[in-house]
Amino acid sequence: MLTNSDLIELTEFRRDLHRFPEISGEEEETARRIVAALGPLNPTRVLTGLGGHGVAAVFDSGKEGPTVMFRAELDGLPIEELSGNAWVSQVPGKGHLCGHDGHMTMLLALGRLLQRKPVAKGRVVLMFQPAEEDGSGARAVVNDPAFEQIAPDWAFAIHNEPGRPFGHVSTRAGLINCASQGLAIRLKGVTTHAATPEEGVSPVPVVAELIPALNALGVGGELDDAFRLVTITHVHVGEPTFGIAPGDAVIHATLRTARDEAMEDMVSNARRIAEEAGQRAGLRVSFEDCDVFAASINDAEATRVAREAMDALGISHGEDDLPMRASEDFGVFGWNAKAAMLCLGPGEDYTPLHNPDFDFPDDLIPIGAGIFERIARDLLEAVE
Incomplete structure (x- = not known):
């Protein structure tokens, strides 16, 4: 059990993380802080530099058994914080406005509990993942050769x-x-004087054609296996002037599906539609894939384990507001492990995620750590 001193120290640590957010791929100092905080917990070993700035602390019983991983995220967001708290972000234009500072602190709390009462078999891995917000971190961690040393049988996240x-x-x-x-679609034609547009090759007609065509690929609806949604998030054509007929344009579209296989199909169709339209108009077309997130699919057995742990702790749970359209860079860990994501409520009227006023509620730290600990002990049997 976490003591009052634990909670005071963990809360202060969380708020210190909050003051100094780093965005995806830049989490060097955050990783250093995590490694320093792990030191007194005496993990069996600590791996650093996983998939960038990722950190993994291993608590190994020394006896045969499964590997159970619990994941948190290192990165903040490129958003100016406006909370007004005493621990408000000290980094202009960046903030921990998704709660990753709290998630990291939950794992450190779990580490304290494991130090005091080790598991009897197998090992626990505390995974501090980089670059969650742009969808690149989990793949980078899993593809890192060092990850093979700690590849989990079970994976959980809150x-x-x-x-x-x-x-x-x-x-x-x-x-x-x-x-x-x-998906960024770039259209390149020929710029010319606005008085003689026929001498150039304008992307405007193709942009006008592509917006409804892309939207038609995914219109939303029920969140079942057939779900597909395309959202046009940005369009730029030429320069903001009246004397130039534009010669280039860019369209940003976010594509969403319930399954990774469906995503591959929709991206292929979007590229084909843009290529064909561009060719008909005499434009060069190029593409860039950005913020690629796999679907997060909870394993049935891992979900059962989590539910039984919450039942034992008297924590209320259900399937409220699930599944979600929003993405999470946790699904990759479930490709080779029994994985489950848990959504922990801070309040029905709490400030939304990614809002400039958001701040993680510290009272969630012992709840999340308690759930993780119970899962670990149910799977690995604590030493009495």
């Missing part, structure tokens, strides 16, 4: 999710978070 009662958990077997991908 994300705070406003809109749910405080301390209530939403989870389910099956789809939790959609796959998503940003």
